[in-house]
Amino acid sequence: MANAELLMAAVGLMLAGAVVSRAAEFKVECDAPKEARLGATVKLVVKVTNLGKEAVVKEPLFDSRSIDFMVSFAGGRPSRYTKYHPRAGQPSTLQGQDLGKGKSISLSHEVVALKAGDWTVQPIFRGAAGDPVEGEKKTVRVLAEQDGAAEMLVNFDTQAGTIKARFWPEVAPATALHIAELVRSGYYDGLKFHRTIKGFMIQGGCPQGTGAGSPGYSIEAEFNQRQHVAGVFSMARGGDPYESQGKPPRPEFMNSAGSQFFLCDAAAPHLDGAYTAFGEVVEGLDVVHAIAAAPVEAAPNGKMEQPVKPVIMKKVTLVPAGM
Numbered sequence: 059m060a061n062a063e064l065l066m067a068a069v070g071l072m073l074a075g076a077v078v079s080r081a082a083e084f085k086v087e088c089d090a091p092k093e094a095r096l097g098a099t100v101k102l103v104v105k106v107t108n109l110g111k112e113a114v115v116k117e118p119l120f121d122s123r124s125i126d127f128m129v130s131f132a133g134g135r136p137s138r139y140t141k142y143h144p145r146a147g148q149p150s151t152l153q154g155q156d157l158g159k160g161k162s163i164s165l166s167h168e169v170v171a172l173k174a175g176d177w178t179v180q181p182i183f184r185g186a187a188g189d190p191v192e193g194e195k196k197t198v199r200v201l202a203e204q205d206g207a208a209e210m211l212v213n214f215d216t217q218a219g220t221i222k223a224r225f226w227p228e229v230a231p232a233t234a235l236h237i238a239e240l241v242r243s244g245y246y247d248g249l250k251f252h253r254t255i256k257g258f259m260i261q262g263g264c265p266q267g268t269g270a271g272s273p274g275y276s277i278e279a280e281f282n283q284r285q286h287v288a289g290v291f292s293m294a295r296g297g298d299p300y301e302s303q304g305k306p307p308r309p310e311f312m313n314s315a316g317s318q319f320f321l322c323d324a325a326a327p328h329l330d331g332a333y334t335a336f337g338e339v340v341e342g343l344d345v346v347h348a349i350a351a352a353p354v355e356a357a358p359n360g361k362m363e364q365p366v367k368p369v370i371m372k373k374v375t376l377v378p379a380g381m
Contacts, residue, residue, distance in 0.1 A: 083109040086193030088181045093199045097210050097378060099168040099242075100198055102127065104181040106191075107162040123157075125165055128180040129235060131173060134228035137280050138182075139169075139235055170238040170376060173209040173227050174202040207378035211340065212241055212291075215373040216251075218349050221321070221342035223291045224379070230280040230336035233293060233315075237336070238376060240273065240317055246374035253363050256350045258326060261294055262371060263318040268358075272316030279312045284335040286326040289346065291337035294318035307332065323350035340379075 089103040104125050130136040155163050171177075177200060181193035202208040214221040225234040240246065246262075252269055253261040265271040279295070286292060298311035306312075321339060323346055329335075339346060349369050357364035 084191045086181055086183045086191050088193045088196050090196040090198055094171040095201050096203050098171045100171055101168050103166045105162055105164045106183045108157050124184045126182045129231045130178045131227035131231045132175040137232035138278055139232040140277050169235050171200040172225055174200050203378055207380050209379045210376045211379050213375045213377045216369050216371050218369045219345035221345050223337050223339045225337045229282045233280050233334050233336040236277050241374050241376055246371050250368040250370050254350050254365050255363050257324045259320040259322050260349045261320040276314050276316050280334045281331050286322050286329040288322050288324050289339035289343050290322045290335050293334040294320050321346050
């Protein structure tokens with residue numbers, strides 16, 4: 059028997075032991091604070107209960123269940139925040155937890171209160187079978203600081219100087235929350251701008267420093283109408299060969315962004331509507347220009363885009379506007 063046939067047989071045996079309720083009914087509840095201060099962490103607690111008749115809702119090998127959040131800011135576009143939605147081929151964060159008859163599972167997650175105003179969150183449970191189950195929408199009002207600060211900025215303390223950028227949660231709320239969470243965790247501290255092209259952009263956020271790394275999962279694209287001009291903060295993703303033929307990227311490329319981002323050194327209209335622009339530089343654009351203008355050498359792909367002396371992001375933090 060061929061290796062592929064052996065693998066499929068093993069998968070069949072494993073799945074044969076799974077009892078998946080296709081008639082199951084689920085209740086999705088969400089607990090969230092009504093108010094939060096700017097910059098605070100907002101704890102979201104989701105509880106999913108199996109109200110169905112079947113005894114087990116569980117997959118022993120491939121756990122395709124997930125808990126997502128639909129998020130929006132100030133009545134702007136809603137987007138799927140995919141913290142609990144694994145990329146294909148990766149284990150679910152639910153990790154095969156039993157959700158049998160009458161049983162519940164609970165998960166908590168924290169997001170950063172990025173901008174003053176009303177944030178709306180709605181949990182969605184995607185089970186092993188059947189349609190997604192929506193939970194109750196919750197609105198969290200983020201209060202401005204007493205000194206008037208109404209938004210959190212990303213502060214890049216780099217070897218070349220300081221760069222500050224604001225988020226655009228009204229157009230890319232899920233991306234803003236995702237990047238803010240990575241910043242808060244210290245993910246970017248010590249990473250470098252590994253790809254720089256004068257007159258185009260500087261790219262960083264790869265944990266390997268090569269352009270091939272990620273946080274271990276990917277997020278969904280939030281393409282929008284914001285133009286890629288100098289200073290725009292946008293997500294890097296995998297390029298689809300079809301795009302050179304004038305076609306839109308396929309989903310596996312469109313939704314391949316993880317932690318890598320770029321800051322535009324100049325206008326790049328060919329990226330408009332095809333990459334997730336989610337913020338802009340408000341201080342330190344001269345630093346962006348300086349990093350982009352530094353000497354480069356040939357990268358492994360042969361292109362002249364690898365900095366001879368890559369600039370390190372010493373510390374990346376969230377700070378209230380005005381600081």
